[in-house]
Amino acid sequence: MRRARILSGPASMKIAHVTAFAPYGGADIQCEMLATCLHRQGVAQRVMAGGNPERSQRLRQAGLDVVDLELPGRLAFLARKRLDGELKRFTPDLVLSWRPEVSVLVERGGYKHIGRLPATFNSKAYMTCDALLAPSKQRADAAVAAGWSMDKIHTVPDLPSIALARPNPVEIERRTLFTPATARIVFSAGRLEKSKSFDTLIDAVARLSSVYLWIAGDGPDRAFFEAHAYAKGMKPRVRFLGWVDDLQPYFRASDLFVYPAKQEDLSDIVVEAWSAGAPVIAADSLGPGLLIRHQENGVLVPVGDPVAMSDAIAWLLADQNAAERIGAAGKKSFDEEYEPSRLIDRYLKIFSGLGRTDDESVAAAGGT
Secondary structure, X not given: OOOEOOOOOHHHOEEEEEOOOOOXXXXXXXXXXXXHHHHHOOOEEEEEEOOOHHHHHHHHXXXXXXXXXXXXXXXXXXXXXXXXXXXXXXOXXXXXXXXXXXXXXXXXXXXXXXXXXXXXXXXXXXXXXXXXXXXXXXXXXXXXXXXXXHHHEEEOXXXXXXXXXXXXXXXXXXXXXXXXXXXXXXXXXXXXXXXXOHHHHHHHHHOOOOEEEEEEEOOOOHHHHHHHHHHOOOHHHEEEEEOOOOOHHHHHHOOEEEEOOOOOOOOHHHHHHHHOOOOEEEEOXXXXXXXXXXXXXXXXEOOOOHHHHXXXXXXXXXXXXXXXXXXXXXXXXXXXXXXXXXXXXXXXXHHHOOOOXXXXXHHHOOOO
């Protein structure tokens, strides 16, 4: 008979995070933030990853144990063998794999394997998973449609960046971004790909004289958006900031936040803006549309409509009372539902319920 090994609290857990850090990406930020927050809770962890030395170094500086592994590697069987060896040496209770190309490398062993779901579900990547972690209901629904049982899927929103609570917050100086001291600033952020519709936002801001646009992010279509800004005569007023992990200083330095994506199942970036008390305008795509209460804690505009977006921006820039009211309501929504300590408690509850069995513990130790 297999009896569940009870994990009595954070200090009794051992968690291995397995991933392949990319130059930019939301999953990587989430791995760093969750591992750091769990470390503060006393959870024993080891991060097995490669690809981004700066992120690995930050994790080490935060006190995390990091093993450099180039995953998924050129030869899958060699990567799988090395990863399996590292997991056997660490003997975790839980393995959390952050990317599908890495999830597929995790062998079955004396632990529970949890895979974090990306935007596109590939059932073959999660064949050794005991459970799935979904940052949105839409991703959970995709797994259910592929045959997973809902009781094996745990839905928890992504952590906001303030979870890291940086001790010396940076303040943005406008002159470093060649932005006049008196200019009004619209801020946006996200992966630079066409589905995020930053071209729509550029068109919207182009209708507003003297308004500057800051866009944080990187991705395969950055050149497309830069060329679009140039073609619209917006190059002097658009700043492409590159990938930014800590968005908080930019929320503080700008007047409002606009998210134009036409395809978006997550609402992470809206929650990020709420955490800073920034007034939010978003295209009415799936994620933001489910989260925002129109003209209460944000403003929704039709997808792909630069005129409606421009009008909404002009309204909030002109009506300070409305902007402050909407920003305050967004901050209230954040405090009530997305405050980091609340989310960490949810993660800990999920992980505590997935402790490995006594039989699996014996097998991991080489017993019979």
